[in-house]
Amino acid sequence: MGTEIIHADLPSRRFEPRIYGVGAWVGHLHFAYDLVAALRPRLLVELGVDRGESYFAFCQSALENKTGARCFGIDTWRGDQHAGGYDETTFEQVSAHNRENYEGFSTLIRSSFDEALGSFLPETIDVFHLDGLHTEAAVRHDLEAWLSKIRPGGLLLLHDVDVRAKEFGxxxxxxxxxxxxxxxxxxDGPGLGVWEKPPVSKLPGFLEQLLSPPNERNEALARYYSDRAEEMQKKIAGHWRDGTIRQTPFAQQTIIQVFHTRDGSHREEDSVYARVGHEGWKDVRIELPNDAFAAPLRIDFVSALTTIEIASIRLTKEDTICFTAEDDTGFEMIRIAGDVELLPDPKLLRLRVTGLDPQLxxxxxNLPASEGTFILHLRLRVL
Ligand SMILES: C[S@@+](CC[C@H](N)C(=O)[O-])C[C@H]1O[C@@H](n2cnc3c(N)ncnc32)[C@H](O)[C@@H]1O
Incomplete structure (x- = not known):
């Protein structure tokens, strides 16, 4: 059977995601859309919503394909050690988007996963997506707690199954x-596992083909979704090239990534994240690992071609101030590199972001040898 025949009736052929590029789920949006359209779950639950990239793909499908699903997204909306911390902007934006588009059938529960457990009866969830903290202990804990809530024959989706760095388990x-x-x-990307809770049942449409033992059909489906993932990546790259990134949901927040190093080389696995919204001045406090070094510290902003004004940067370990910059003299000690231009300003470190990779x-x-908490403090606003 030709791959065209397999894909001709997949609803995701006509899917235009409203939310994309704000998380690490962009490679699976089309699968999420088809999954909901085919399975028509009565109850869908996601643990770990953050900015809603995955969750709103499920909701958009439920709405556009009139599946009649009840959807629940659960998160503290405070972040965690892998996703990084973020401010209230995320919850405000996610709840506004939910209210405006999906209020009739989608509920956001702002609590820990454990606290939400009592709201669901055993064996009732048709689709369950787990995308919380990614350590082995956390995933084991969450699965042990929630597995009994999935109905036999229901589907579990597990994100980040291919990641081996940063204590991901x-x-x-x-x-x-x-x-x-x-x-x-x-x-694609960090990998997504799809698992059917036993006993085996006949799944609707393409899902049965996907979960059958390896054959040319599931390989062809995987290729179809990889192609969609590649198209989405190209679309996002195009937004950065032509400046339309400013009009996408990505543009509502700025990611701050801090690389700490002991040998001068900056690696993804030795970095921490924080994210801020763009409404006014923000005092950001980014906690670094206790064994982190600053030889030197690098700060990257992933920000949609904005202007960033920094009033102060301070590095502290317990009571010791290790570095501070809050005027010309301090700011002159900071080297600027990558996709950024320095704009004149008598008081602030004023930066115009020109691309994906601005660096400070x-x-x-030299940090004091003491055990204390190592913190980067930034006062900034994004325009
Ligand atoms: C990887 S992000 C979710 C990404 C999201 N699915 C997407 O498509 O972008 C993980 C989220 O899980 C939340 N989280 C982690 N552990 C949690 C817990 N025990 N209870 C509630 N929320 C938790 C964090 O606040 C964070 O927003």
Whole structure:
């Protein structure tokens, strides 16, 4: 059977995601859309919503394909050690989007996953997406708590099954689940596992093809979704090139990524994130690991071609101030590199972001040997 025949009737052929590029889920949006359209879940639950990239793909499908689903998205909307911390802007924007588009059938529960557990009856969830904290202990805990809530024959989606850095342990749990039921793994981006809770049942439409033992149909489906993922990445790259990134949902917040290093080389695995909204001045406090070094510290902003005004940068360990910049003299010690231009300003460090990778390098500092908490404090606003 030709791959065209398999894909001709997939609803995602006509899917235009409203929310994309704000998380790490862009490679699976089309699958999420088809999944909801085909399975028509009565109850869908997601743990770990953040800015709603995955959750709103499920909701958009439920609405556009009139599936009649009840959807619940659960999160503290405070962030975690892998996603980084973020401010209230995220919850405000996610709840506004939910209210404006999906209020009739979608509920956001702002609580810990454990606290929300009592709101769901055993064996009632048709589609369950777990995308919370990604350590092995956290995923094991969340799955043990929630597995009994999924109905037999229901589907579990597990995000980040391919990531092996930064204490991610989802892959270990995924290897175990793989032995206990039918599954499929998408390897786009950080990887997505799809697992059917036993016993095996006949799934509707393309899902049965996907979860059947390896064959040319599930390979063709995986290729179809990889192509959609690539198209989405190209679309986002195009937004950065032509400046339309400013009109996308991505543009409502700025990500601050802080690289700490002991040997002068800056690696993704030795970095922490924070995210801020763009309404007014923000005092941001970014906690670095206790064993972090600043030789030197690098600060990147992922920000949609904005202007960033910085009033002060301070580095502290317990009571010791290790570095401070709040005027010309301090700001002159900071090296600027990558996609950024320095704009004149008598008081502020004023930066115009010109692309994806603006970088600030603080001077290398010797940190006190004490055990204390190591914190980067920034006072800034994004225009
Ligand atoms: C990886 S993000 C979710 C990404 C999201 N699915 C997307 O499509 O972009 C993880 C989220 O889980 C939340 N989280 C982690 N552990 C949690 C817990 N135990 N209870 C509630 N929320 C939690 C964090 O606040 C964070 O927003």
């Amino acid at each position: 989802v892959w270990k749990i995924w290897a175990e689940l793989h032995e206990r039921g039918r599954s499929w793994t998408f390897h 390098y603080l001077p290398a500092v």
